[in-house]
Structures are given as C-alpha cells and as structure tokens.
Amino acid sequence: MKVxxxxxTGLGKAAFFLSQDFYVNNFIKNCGFKPYPGTLNVVVGQKYLDKINEVKDTCENIIKPDEGFGAVKYIKATLNDEIDGAIVFPAKTEHTENYLEFIAEKKLRDELNLKDGDIVSIEF
Structure with missing residues (x-):
C-alpha cells in the first residue's frame, strides 16, 4: 500500500520515547536500524484510513514496553521510494487517526529538506 x-509538526514527545533503550534495541533487532529520536509526522487523507486501520489492527509486530510505557506496533515502510524506516503505531498517543508517525535512522526533515506542508509518500 502506498499513501x-x-x-x-508533531507534539515533540517522540524524542523521549525513541531514546529509551528497550524501544531502540527492539527497532535495531527487528527493523535493522537505530531510530533517530523523533518521528516524521504525516497527515493522510480520509480515503486511506480504512486500510491503515486494517493494517494497524492486524499488525503483529509489537514492542512490549517497560513499566510505565506503552506498547508500540510497527510496520516496515519506505518514504519517498528512498528512505527505509517504519511506521509506528503507539498504543498511547494524542494524535488523531489520520497521523502517521514514520521513523528512520536519520532526521528526515534535514535529510530530505522537508518542511510543514510538503507532500511525501509512504509505502508499506
């Protein structure tokens, strides 16, 4: 699926969570990279939500947290046909369902010179 x-701009909370060893170690083990401590937030259109929710609901890739933290589902993905990473679906989130959070090894805003309002594609 490609969206x-x-x-x-996100809420700025991902940096803390993606700095926790149990999350980092699981992403290294399961996705093959150490995530940059932050996510690229992408707002997608309503037309994608049914399929995205189906993917999220059936996803079996789960990082079970240390005490006090939430579980995270993830699915490997590619941004703009060039950056390998993953979409994360945190169990505890303040984002609405039309937000996708993409993680990768590098800070994507700098790597791809992205700013708010730019259109990107994510394939998973």
Whole structure:
C-alpha cells in the first residue's frame, strides 16, 4: 500500500520515547536500524484510513514496553521510494487517526529538506 500525506509538526514527545533503550534495541533487532529520536509526522487523507486501520489492527509486530510505557506496533515502510524506516503505531498517543508517525535512522526533515506542508509518500 502506498499513501501520500502532508508533513506536519508533531507534539515533540517522540524524542523521549525513541531514546529509551528497550524501544531502540527492539527497532535495531527487528527493523535493522537505530531510530533517530523523533518521528516524521504525516497527515493522510480520509480515503486511506480504512486500510491503515486494517493494517494497524492486524499488525503483529509489537514492542512490549517497560513499566510505565506503552506498547508500540510497527510496520516496515519506505518514504519517498528512498528512505527505509517504519511506521509506528503507539498504543498511547494524542494524535488523531489520520497521523502517521514514520521513523528512520536519520532526521528526515534535514535529510530530505522537508518542511510543514510538503507532500511525501509512504509505502508499506
């Protein structure tokens, strides 16, 4: 599945969570990279939500957290046909369902010179 969406500023909370050893070690083990401590937030259109929710609901890739943290589902994905990473679906989130959070090894805003409003594609 390939979706297009608009880059937007997130809540700034992912840096803390993606710095926790149990999350980092699981992403290294299961996705093959150490995630940059932050996510690229992408708002997708309503037309994609049914399929995205189906993927999220059936996803069996789960990082079970240490005490006090939430579980995270993830699925490997590619951004703009060039950056390998993953979409994460945190169990505890303040985002609405039309937000996708993409993680990768590098800070994607710098790597791809992205700013709010830019359109990106994610394939998973």
């Amino acid at each position: 297009d969406g608009e880059v937007t």
